[in-house]
Amino acid sequence: MLRGIEADGRARMPGGHLLTRESLDGFAADADLSAVGQPVLLMYGDAADDPEELMLARLAGERLPSLPAGSRLDVIPGADHTMEGHLDEVAERGLAWLERHCPA
Structure with a gap:
């Protein structure tokens, strides 16, 4: 692609x-990110054989400073765009993020 x-x-x-x-x-x-009012968790992979994912992760990292304070970019080692084989780690990181930023 x-x-x-x-x-x-x-x-x-x-x-x-x-x-x-x-x-x-x-x-x-x-991108106008001024309407985003809460910290954002961005997750991307760094699989060397997925240049599109690497490019999207780089672009997300460049935009991270324009997101609300506390926003974070997590890179999942070895994952491609589908995150296949890494879904447990994605779920664990996402749930931890929700517990920290959206407590019940």
């Missing part, structure tokens, strides 16, 4: 969604 974006400026994602260079650039630079 990343090759298609680099070559043609756009690519189709699984499910039919169109991803363009402009949409990625917009996410990286122009």
Whole structure:
């Protein structure tokens, strides 16, 4: 998919969604995150064979300072975009986040 974006400026994602260079650039630079009022947990993988996930994680890291204080980027070692094989860790991190930021 990343090759298609680099070559043609756009690519189709699984499910039919169109991803363009402009949409990625917009996410990286122009997204209005001012309405987000609570800390946000972002989770991405760092699988070397998933360049799209690596790119999205990098872009999320660049946008992290524009999110509310306490927001965090968690990188799941070895995970790709599906998080397959890492779902227990994703659930554990997500539940811990909810307990800390959304107590009952």
